[in-house]
Amino acid sequence: MQELEIIKSTNKRVMIASFLLILLAISGYFMEYIRGSRSLGYVVLISLSLLTPIFFSFIFYRLPSFIKSFKAIALYSFIVSWMIMLTFSPKVIQFTLIFPLIIIYVLYYDLKLIRNASVLIFLYGIFKVVLNIKYYQLADSFMTTEYTVFILSLISFGLVTSNTISFSIKIRNQQLESIIEEKEKNAILLAEMKEVMNAVQFTTKEVHQIYNELIETSDTAADSIGQLSIGMGDIANNISIQCDNSNAMQEKLLLTSEKSLLVVEKTNRSANKVHEGKTAFMTLDNYADKIKVNNSQLFEKMQELEKNALDIKGIVDIIQKIAVQTNLLALNASIESARAGEAGKGFAVVADSIRELAIRTSESLEGINQLIGRLEASALESLTTSEESLNVSNTIQALIHTSREIFEDIDVIIGQTNTEISESVKTTEEVVHKNQQVVNQISTLSLSVKESASYASNVSEKVAKNKSLTMKAKAYLDELAQIVERI
Known part of the structure; x- marks a missing residue:
């Protein structure tokens, strides 16, 4: 259509x-x-x-x-x-x-x-x-000259017009092939980028859910430890209650440890996905470099085309000047033949024919000059399009490079988060071990009260630290989600 x-x-x-x-x-x-x-x-x-x-x-x-x-x-x-x-x-x-x-x-x-x-x-x-x-x-001789001019003009016009159209068609086809190739490459790059963004967004949602569960678990553990600290003041009268609370705390801490291990596992999967995304963006960066090289070559070809059009125009201008000079020479010859009288009439006919040929040649060259002007304008427009395409490729390359740097930052953030979560798991395991000691040594009440108070204080600090680290990791995750949405 x-x-x-x-x-x-x-x-x-x-x-x-x-x-x-x-x-x-x-x-x-x-x-x-x-x-x-x-x-x-x-x-x-x-x-x-x-x-x-x-x-x-x-x-x-x-x-x-x-x-x-x-x-x-x-x-x-x-x-x-x-x-x-x-x-x-x-x-x-x-x-x-x-x-x-x-x-x-x-x-x-x-x-x-x-x-x-x-x-x-x-x-x-x-x-x-x-x-x-x-x-x-x-x-006669005059008509023979006209016949010669007539045939040569037909031949010259046909050759110049055919060659000009053939050259224009060749350049236009090259431009169309380059544009189609570039469009296909850009479509592939955008499809790969979309897949990477979807994978990152999906992983971010999963990790965000795990962080929420970890925060809830940390709050539960903090509440249990608080209850344990309060119960330490009345441990002499409520040994049985203390034992029950210690057992309950033990179960919750075990649950916290299991969920922390699950967080570590999913964080590692997220790190692998981010690494794959970073690898994909490195591939995209390489493709962008190739596109930039191709656009640069196309831009150079357009410049060469514009230079060739200017060279052709220069040649036509030279022929135009020759035609004008020929016209002046024919005019001088007519004047000289007029001075010669009867003896110069034959020469005057030839001079008039040459002058008419020069005028017609000048007219034909004017048409060719206009055609070359349109060709030059088309080449300039193609050059401008190629330059815009080159600028777009540079912009895409800069965007891909920026995205690659963002993924590298995400990789670093997830690495830090994984380290902090590992520390949290380690802290939880220490709490479980120390709480077990409290349950096992509850018979020695006086010593157990002091040790339990110390352990309870230590546990409270570490749970608070665990919650702080979890909140920090969640903040990093929210930042990652915002970056993915902006991309």
């Missing part, structure tokens, strides 16, 4: 440009009629001949089924009309109208269409020369 819209838009532009060109040509013929160099019947006949292909093309332009074939129908109808006008006229040099028409159809970037049209015009040019020599009996 998008391709048909582009073709339809191009058809509209070609139709408008062709109509304006035909109107300009008809205006020129009417100016000749006003000056008296043309008859009214001739001007009307020429105008009808020029408007017929426009009318014929407009009919097919309005038909949806001929959207793709409109370009060939319209161009060949103009060529046939040009052939008919040229066949019934003894004049040879009548390509001032057909060349701009063909240049308009360069907008389609259809090498086959322009090449076939150029070959058809060249073959008809050969036929026209033969027709003038055999039928109109125009074979």
